[in-house]
Amino acid sequence: MIEYLPGLFRGVIVTIKLGFSFFIFGFVVGNIIAIGQVYGNKFISLFCAGFAWVFRSLPALVILYLWYFGFNLSPFLAAVLALGLRTAAYQSQFFRGAIQSIARGQMTAARSLGMSKLRAVVKIIMPQMLRLSLPYISNEYAITIKDTSLAFAIGVVEILKEGRLIITVLHNPMDIFMIIAVIYLIITRGGTYLLSLLEKHYRIPGFEISN
Amino acid sequence: MEERKEILRVEDLHKSYGTNKVLQGISLNIKQGQTKVIIGPSGTGKSTLLTCVNYLNPPDKGRIWLEGEEIIYSEREINKIRQKKGFVFQQFNLFNHLTALGNVMVGLTEVLKKKKKEAREKAMYELERVGMADCAEQYPAELSGGQQQRVGIARALAMDPLLIMFDEPTSALDPELMGEVLDNMTKLALEGMTLLVVTHEMGFARAVADDIIFMENGRIVEEGPPEKLIMNPEKKRTIEFLQKITQLYGED
Amino acid sequence: MELITYWISILPELGNGVINTLIMTFLAVSMSAVLAVILAMGRMYGPRIISTLCKWYIEFFRGTPLLAQLFIIYYGLPSWGLNFSSFTSAVLAFGLNSGAYVAEYLRGAVQSIDKGQMTAGLAMGMTKFTAIRKIILPQALRFVIPPWSNDVIYTLKYTSIAFLVGAQELMSKAKIIASFNFRFIDTFVFVAIIYLILVLLLTLFFNWLERKLKIPGFEIKN
Numbered sequence: 001m002i003e004y005l006p007g008l009f010r011g012v013i014v015t016i017k018l019g020f021s022f023f024i025f026g027f028v029v030g031n032i033i034a035i036g037q038v039y040g041n042k043f044i045s046l047f048c049a050g051f052a053w054v055f056r057s058l059p060a061l062v063i064l065y066l067w068y069f070g071f072n073l074s075p076f077l078a079a080v081l082a083l084g085l086r087t088a089a090y091q092s093q094f095f096r097g098a099i100q101s102i103a104r105g106q107m108t109a110a111r112s113l114g115m116s117k118l119r120a121v122v123k124i125i126m127p128q129m130l131r132l133s134l135p136y137i138s139n140e141y142a143i144t145i146k147d148t149s150l151a152f153a154i155g156v157v158e159i160l161k162e163g164r165l166i167i168t169v170l171h172n173p174m175d176i177f178m179i180i181a182v183i184y185l186i187i188t189r190g191g192t193y194l195l196s197l198l199e200k201h202y203r204i205p206g207f208e209i210s211n
Numbered sequence: 212m213e214e215r216k217e218i219l220r221v222e223d224l225h226k227s228y229g230t231n232k233v234l235q236g237i238s239l240n241i242k243q244g245q246t247k248v249i250i251g252p253s254g255t256g257k258s259t260l261l262t263c264v265n266y267l268n269p270p271d272k273g274r275i276w277l278e279g280e281e282i283i284y285s286e287r288e289i290n291k292i293r294q295k296k297g298f299v300f301q302q303f304n305l306f307n308h309l310t311a312l313g314n315v316m317v318g319l320t321e322v323l324k325k326k327k328k329e330a331r332e333k334a335m336y337e338l339e340r341v342g343m344a345d346c347a348e349q350y351p352a353e354l355s356g357g358q359q360q361r362v363g364i365a366r367a368l369a370m371d372p373l374l375i376m377f378d379e380p381t382s383a384l385d386p387e388l389m390g391e392v393l394d395n396m397t398k399l400a401l402e403g404m405t406l407l408v409v410t411h412e413m414g415f416a417r418a419v420a421d422d423i424i425f426m427e428n429g430r431i432v433e434e435g436p437p438e439k440l441i442m443n444p445e446k447k448r449t450i451e452f453l454q455k456i457t458q459l460y461g462e463d
Numbered sequence: 464m465e466l467i468t469y470w471i472s473i474l475p476e477l478g479n480g481v482i483n484t485l486i487m488t489f490l491a492v493s494m495s496a497v498l499a500v501i502l503a504m505g506r507m508y509g510p511r512i513i514s515t516l517c518k519w520y521i522e523f524f525r526g527t528p529l530l531a532q533l534f535i536i537y538y539g540l541p542s543w544g545l546n547f548s549s550f551t552s553a554v555l556a557f558g559l560n561s562g563a564y565v566a567e568y569l570r571g572a573v574q575s576i577d578k579g580q581m582t583a584g585l586a587m588g589m590t591k592f593t594a595i596r597k598i599i600l601p602q603a604l605r606f607v608i609p610p611w612s613n614d615v616i617y618t619l620k621y622t623s624i625a626f627l628v629g630a631q632e633l634m635s636k637a638k639i640i641a642s643f644n645f646r647f648i649d650t651f652v653f654v655a656i657i658y659l660i661l662v663l664l665l666t667l668f669f670n671w672l673e674r675k676l677k678i679p680g681f682e683i684k685n
């Protein structure tokens with residue numbers, strides 16, 4: 001059994017690489033969508049809202065297939081884009097909620113000092129928005145890691161696939177699946193723990209969404 | 212009396228929200244070092260007037276001059292114009308994620324592009340002016356309302372504005388905290404800062420204002436120095452309103 | 464135009480898949496609802512050992528991917544002598560998984576209910592069990608409708624992975640049709656539209672339900 005561990009380890013690396021890639025991609029796009037939805041003109045706002053709705057409503061697998069078959073991409077890249085747009089849609093809604101919970105007066109005060117709208121968004125709104133959405137983002141990170149398993153369906157050899165390969169040889173499915181489950185628990189728990197440290201570090205006394 | 216420079220002139224300002232005509236032709240001017248106080252019933256358009264002057268809320272019609280130069284509205288120009296007009300809000304609107312010092316510095320570093328060190332010194336100086344230097348490292352949520360408003364004043368002051376506009380700066384405060392804010396405003400007026408203040412604190416108005424403007428339904432009803440407007444108003448509506456607020460707020 | 468004709472030609476076959484998807488969702492959601500109440504109550508009010516077991520269960524099912532859980536049930540359990548068809552495996556996986564999530568929503572809802580409610584119930588002479596059943600749960604269940612409806616929609620979308628163990632539903636039908644006609648994009652765009660419509664209908668239904676069950680002045684403030 002020991003000789004199969006390197007294979008599992010390779011799978012872990014792919015899982016982490018995939019998860020981080022599309023989480024960060026989703027984070028950036030999610031920010032843009034949220035800001036577009038709140039501060040954009042009618043057309044941009046509607047587009048961003050529509051984007052968020054569609055990618056939240058479609059099953060991950062359908063998005064994966066559309067990218068994979070539609071654009072002839074490598075499985076890994078297709079997975080990053082497909083799963084990335086999905087988490088972007090979810091993240092954008094946390095960010096939007098956070099922006100809307102920040103009092104309107106913050107924007108007005110920034111503009112009254114002579115800041116441009118863009119500068120006010122970057123310097124005043126975003127630092128508050130990111131802090132307020134951190135708890136949700138940390139939850140979304142756990143979901144992201146679990147979603148990497150779906151890339152299996154278009155042939156990305158991540159941990160679950162590596163596990164299945166080992167099982168076909170060793171015929172000990174439960175052992176392998178339990179090891180995989182524990183690995184997932186470590187990655188998701190470890191990550192959310194690190195994010196909770198970040199949350200503590202950036203906490204501002206008296207400033208949080210209360211519910 | 213020597214002729215003082217005109218800081219702000221507003222002519223025939225109009226603003227509507229849908230069919231609600233909030234401002235219906237407001238004209239006023241302020242000279243350097245003057246303090247003008249605007250009073251008037253709720254919903255009369257006082258806040259709207261201040262935000263229109265700053266284009267935080269663009270007027271539908273009317274002309275505005277700053278230091279004798281007419282403001283031509285454009286996205287780029289307006290940010291420059293706003294730097295020169297301080298604004299102090301009823302709800303303070305301090306930036307939640309920045310300390311008291313950070314709130315005063317952010318305009319200096321981000322708008323005026325000052326170096327960090329220089330900005331910090333200037334910000335500390337302004338915090339000291341309003342008696343808030345000891346709280347420089349505290350976040351807004353850790354400050355009392357009165358302290359927050361003093362930081363709000365320091366934030367406006369730090370930009371070295373030509374004038375500062377106050378929109379009911381004490382009406383969100385408990386009565387025992389109003390004094391510290393009003394004292395600071397009085398000090399500014401005496402130091403020669405130009406102030407345009409919406410307030411119902413008649414004690415402050417009487418002591419500090421050069422002129423009081425009584426506004427109703429989007430129009431200026433009467434304007435004059437405190438001795439005249441408070442002691443000897445001409446218009447019936449002014450008399451009625453003054454009676455009402457003395458009942459409401461008490462004499463001083 | 465040609466595309467529309469193609470879509471119409473594959474609609475009956477996909478329609479069968481849709482029906483299976485809906486049945487699968489319905490069974491899983493029903494199972495999840497019962498399980499969630501048991502898990503949440505066990506975790507909050509059960510004796511120490513039950514409470515810990517419920518907590519571990521929830522941790523496990525929330526901390527690992529649904530697909531891994533599905534594989535464990537379909538490929539793993541037979542080695543322990545438990546054989547399920549692919550369809551049953553899928554229902555089990557989705558139900559067991561969603562139950563863990565909904566249990567946590569329910570716990571959150573119960574905790575948001577004023578402590579005074581329980582005290583008032585006990586003061587009237589109710590047992591703890593009655594107070595939970597008659598006072599706490601009816602309120603908590605109303606609070607839990609919005610997150611629960613999200614979870615139902617989640618489950619609907621996730622039934623699409625059932626075809627990875629060979630269950631018959633919308634996605635598996637689509638895959639077969641796509642390969643047979645060699646038209647992947649055309650087919651999956653149509654499938655995407657079908658899923659969007661299903662999600663939209665469910666959303667409208669839940670909005671209606673929420674309005675219907677609303678009690679004046681009684682909502683979660685945030």
Ligand SMILES: Nc1ncnc2c1ncn2[C@@H]1O[C@H](COP(=O)(O)OP(=O)(O)OP(=O)(O)O)[C@@H](O)[C@H]1O
Binds near residue numbers: 228233
């Ligand atoms: N953004 C807006 N959209 C629509 N109507 C508005 C808006 N802002 C203000 N109004 C309306 O304009 C009128 C004047 O409001 P404004 O806030 O200027 O009054 P105010 O004199 O400052 O009153 P208060 O003493 O209560 O602060 C009110 O009828 C108000 O309802």
Ligand SMILES: [Mg+2]
Binds near residue numbers: 257258378379
């Ligand atoms: Mg006002």
